[in-house]
Amino acid sequence: MIAVSRLLLPLHVILIAMTVIGHFVLAAGKSLTDSSVHYSQMSGIPYMFYFLFLFFTVCATFIYMLVYFYKSMYGDEGYLTFTLPADTWQILLSKSLTAVLWEVIDLFISMFSLMLLFFTDEMWVSFGELFSKLGYYFYREFGVRLTGVPIILIIAVFLLALLQGILVFYLCFTIGQISNNHRVAAAIGVFFGINILLQIIVTFAITPFFSTVNYNNTYSNIMGFLTYSLIIEACVCTGCWLLTTYLMKHKLNLQ
Amino acid sequence: MESILQCRGLTKKYGNLVALHDINLDLPAGQIIGLLGPNGSGKTTLIKLITGLLTPNEGSILIDGFAPGADSKKLISYLPERTYLSDWMRVSDVIAYFEDFYDDFREDRAYDMLNRLQINSSARLKTLSKGTKEKVQLILVMSRQARLYILDEPIGGVDPAARDYIMNTILTNYDPGATVLISTHLISDIESILDYVIFLQYGQITLADGADDIRMKHGKSIDTLFREVFRC
Numbered sequence: 001m002i003a004v005s006r007l008l009l010p011l012h013v014i015l016i017a018m019t020v021i022g023h024f025v026l027a028a029g030k031s032l033t034d035s036s037v038h039y040s041q042m043s044g045i046p047y048m049f050y051f052l053f054l055f056f057t058v059c060a061t062f063i064y065m066l067v068y069f070y071k072s073m074y075g076d077e078g079y080l081t082f083t084l085p086a087d088t089w090q091i092l093l094s095k096s097l098t099a100v101l102w103e104v105i106d107l108f109i110s111m112f113s114l115m116l117l118f119f120t121d122e123m124w125v126s127f128g129e130l131f132s133k134l135g136y137y138f139y140r141e142f143g144v145r146l147t148g149v150p151i152i153l154i155i156a157v158f159l160l161a162l163l164q165g166i167l168v169f170y171l172c173f174t175i176g177q178i179s180n181n182h183r184v185a186a187a188i189g190v191f192f193g194i195n196i197l198l199q200i201i202v203t204f205a206i207t208p209f210f211s212t213v214n215y216n217n218t219y220s221n222i223m224g225f226l227t228y229s230l231i232i233e234a235c236v237c238t239g240c241w242l243l244t245t246y247l248m249k250h251k252l253n254l255q
Numbered sequence: 256m257e258s259i260l261q262c263r264g265l266t267k268k269y270g271n272l273v274a275l276h277d278i279n280l281d282l283p284a285g286q287i288i289g290l291l292g293p294n295g296s297g298k299t300t301l302i303k304l305i306t307g308l309l310t311p312n313e314g315s316i317l318i319d320g321f322a323p324g325a326d327s328k329k330l331i332s333y334l335p336e337r338t339y340l341s342d343w344m345r346v347s348d349v350i351a352y353f354e355d356f357y358d359d360f361r362e363d364r365a366y367d368m369l370n371r372l373q374i375n376s377s378a379r380l381k382t383l384s385k386g387t388k389e390k391v392q393l394i395l396v397m398s399r400q401a402r403l404y405i406l407d408e409p410i411g412g413v414d415p416a417a418r419d420y421i422m423n424t425i426l427t428n429y430d431p432g433a434t435v436l437i438s439t440h441l442i443s444d445i446e447s448i449l450d451y452v453i454f455l456q457y458g459q460i461t462l463a464d465g466a467d468d469i470r471m472k473h474g475k476s477i478d479t480l481f482r483e484v485f486r487c
Contacts, residue, residue: 003341003343006343076337076338076339077339077340077341078308078339079308079333079335079337079339080339080340082306082307082308083306083307083308083328083331083333084328084356085325085326085328085329085356085357086325086328086356087324087325180269180270249324250310251310252307252308252309252310253309253310254303254308254309255269255309
């Protein structure tokens with residue numbers, strides 16, 4: 001965690017600092033009503049830098065997590081990682097949790113940054129109303145006031161999607177390292193292969209859901225879709241996890 | 256004699272290249288063992304199989320009765336032939352890291368060795384020379400009270416003066432009853448401390464016997480015998 005935070009923490013601190021400064025600059029700009037045209041022209045370049053930096057931060061977080069995994073598992077540092085008195089599932093769990101945690105932190109900071117800079121007062125109000133409406137629809141459909149369930153479902157689907165994305169890459173690296181030569185190229189090849197396979201599996205797995213679609217009830221369709229997505233993601237994550245730990249244990253190839 | 260390591264029918268291939276072929280080996284416990292052979296003879300491959308960094312194509316390995324895994328790794332203190340520590344860490348960080356992971360790690364022993372070598376524990380690893388990093392790794396490995404120490408080319412990358420210190424560090428810090436397996440092709444530097452010798456050539460064991468027995472049988476030093484056996 002410390003190793004990863006060394007780069008990602010300063011990166012996100014800079015993003016927060018840019019957001020706070022931008023927020024005050026925009027607030028100051030709004031008060032300059034007489035020169036608003038001039039102000040909006042002036043703010044174009046900082047906007048561009050802001051979006052570029054935001055994009056860079058989001059990409060860097062994901063890419064760095066993958067590079068860190070590869071270096072610490074299948075690079076020189078792997079000689080230490082794989083000789084620690086720990087089971088392979090414990091090693092994989094620690095890497096996965098670190099990656100998911102940083103992905104979530106990155107997402108929250110990015111969303112917070114965008115909302116703080118660009119949300120108007122009305123948008124903040126409607127954002128709050130969105131959650132109230134979700135609870136209302138659930139009550140109308142099922143007669144039970146469980147405002148938290150759809151939100152929890154959405155968060156679970158989202159978190160599992162993050163985990164799935166990370167575990168698929170981990171699996172690709174783990175298969176790639178079995179190769180005696182060109183391990184990264186092998187991992188990239190495996191990545192494309194696995195994605196095609198996953199597309200096929202997900203298409204077959206989601207088919208039963210479409211046979212249950214009720215065209216008069218959008219809300220239950222959404223809930224059904226979320227539930228199906230959750231189950232499929234959980235299956236994919238479990239498959240990737242089991243295969244990765246098996247290969248780490250029985251096919252480790254640190255030449 | 257009690258055995259700390261057993262290999263049975265061990266074979267490892269890299270594609271079509273056979274790195275080790277049908278290795279059968281019993282390492283006696285409580286001895287300093289030299290794993291000797293020229294470059295490419297399979298020494299590092301054998302060590303990686305024992306430490307679980309590679310998996311064999313055929314055969315089995317038992318370390319004090321355990322197959323390579325979390326249990327066997329508790330027993331083995333391994334020094335690889337490369338630097339495996341993160342450059343950004345301080346020496347004190349890696350000591351704390353080892354202390355966290357290994358129950359048998361002796362922090363006081365590590366700091367004592369660092370002081371004797373005048374290595375600053377607050378220095379970052381990236382500021383240290385390659386030789387000093389190797390010494391730090393050796394200190395970490397020898398600060399454990401392990402059952403089996405595996406040292407892959409511990410003197411390969413350091414100057415002759417440092418070699419003496421390293422050999423002395425190994426001799427004075429390994430626990431009685433523990434086994435030390437040292438892989439090297441610099442025989443003359445370690446011959447005097449070896450109890451048992453294994454010659455490895457083309458992935459096969461050509462000789463495995465007590466160091467004194469070999470000297471008596473062949474009437475020459477192990478270094479001389481090595482030069483004769485592995486003459487190019």
